[in-house]
Amino acid sequence: MKRDRRERVEDLTDPWSGVDADRLARAAKEQAERVVPGIRNMGSYLASQVSDVSHREVVGPLLDGEGASGVVVRRDVVLASWGDPGRTEMAFSATKSVLRERLMEPLGASTGWSWHGYADSAVECDGRHLPVVSGGAHWGGGLWISALDLALIGQLCLRGGEWGGRRLVSVRWIEELWRPCPVKPNYGLSWWLNDHRTVWPGAPSTGRCARGNGGGHLLWVDPARDLVVSSRWGAEVESLLAEVSAAIEPAPAA
Template identity: 30%
Template sequence: MRHIVAMASASLLACPSVTMAQPIPDWSIAQLEDAISEGELGKIKAAAIEQGGETIYRERFDKAEPGRPVDIKSAGKSITAIAVGMAIDDGALPGLDTKVWPLLGSERGAPFDAITVADLLGMASALDCNDWERRSPGQEEKMYRTRIWRDFALSLPAREFVRDEDGDGPFSYCTAGVFLLGQVVEAATGEAFDAYVERRLFDPLAIDGAEWRRSRSGEVQSGGQLTISDTALLKIGRMVLDGGEWQGQQIVSKEWLQHMLTPRHQLGEHVYYSNLWWATLLRSKSGYVPALMMKGNGGNMVALVPSFDAVLVVQTRNYNRKSAERNGFTVLTTLLASLGEAPAD
């Protein structure tokens, strides 16, 4: 799997992953734990390191029991990408070119009927939907105020939309579109989205206690807001690092993971977006190294670092705070530094 991640991260150079107003501190694990206990990083709930299949650090920073689930917000989108790949692997979903509106029985004409699974996976559809802009018709908080999210998402207006030479439209972060991917999985498989993910992903990895947010009408929020444990995230990260394999069972194909993790949009100097996964760099004792990430509001992050064969997890409740991302990267950087130099290939 390392070569897949290396290919996906080929565009990243050896320099900082994010531009911060203040530099990320160079702390030991003990200094990190002291800072968290003093509240310097807000509400950090849990942090963990898995390397080579072994959990080597795991700590809970509040009074909850270890392993108590935390809402990881949009980091759950990355699991939806895995679910789409499993549905394709199973032959239930024809492929990435599948037209979403016709599949869901909601033909509207152009440009809606041309929106594909690939468009929604890459946050590059014709929908006028941008969670980072409050005035956007598709901004996710507007969806949450409705009873039936499917109706909201399928009735969104279109934006000006031109595909590039690779067939991609311009990036626009759209949770409503990712919610529709869950509806696609349901239509293709004939199973509720959460039941399908449980059967195909969570059960084989012995993950329990995960819970998805639902609309008032009972729809599963496949666009994130997944409450899940740190141990579950370590397992999912390990499965991806191991090329989709878990204890001898192929959970999702290597071919899908290679596609899923290949960057499609450059969003910052060294920040890329692929298919509901992020690609960036993390500082280590060996310099800056590529990482592929699940990332959500509050600084909730899971980082796969192939050069260290490691999975790093930070769970927080720093929701909607300006300092949240920096604090999350502070935890990840400290965890990675604790592993020392990258092992020789």
């Protein structure tokens, strides 16, 4: 039977429309048990990540990991969570540029996130001593942020850079994030694109992600499902994405 227009509009606003709640809950429970090993001692964990000891010295602050955590967000509602999604964690390369006044405050982020540079890496700019952006936290430092706050960035991208009636990021910038690179079609501007399922074969081709530490930190955005998944210190994230995506139907084609 054909549904009327009002029903279709309600489906597009109801975050639970087309969601298998039981399957989603199972996916969250299973991910809580898949923890990246060794993270409770960040110094030894980082040492194990780089084999070349000639540049292994830690030059930024460290934050020990607590365990797997994350959230599944759809249409501004947290549908599932695991671990402590409000706990601040090192983000590695999951997201590489965040601005407090321009982005995080308008998004309503917590005050728990922070950014840390390297002790030996700074430049002089107009008389100011500015730390240089650190690379992925492999030598310490970087962005420290919770799964909940990281999910806000994903929601902003999903909305094309608008939030609460304000434009925080240009449409062109979002387009560039997700534009395939000519020399590596599954990579955009610091985002991985799953269009051909070469990044995560078990996840939908409609998704794209910012990931760090081999996926141990993940921000996944799927416009077809109006979906954001933020995962911290979780192993086997492809299984998480496959299960969550299977539990949430994509929106019908326009």
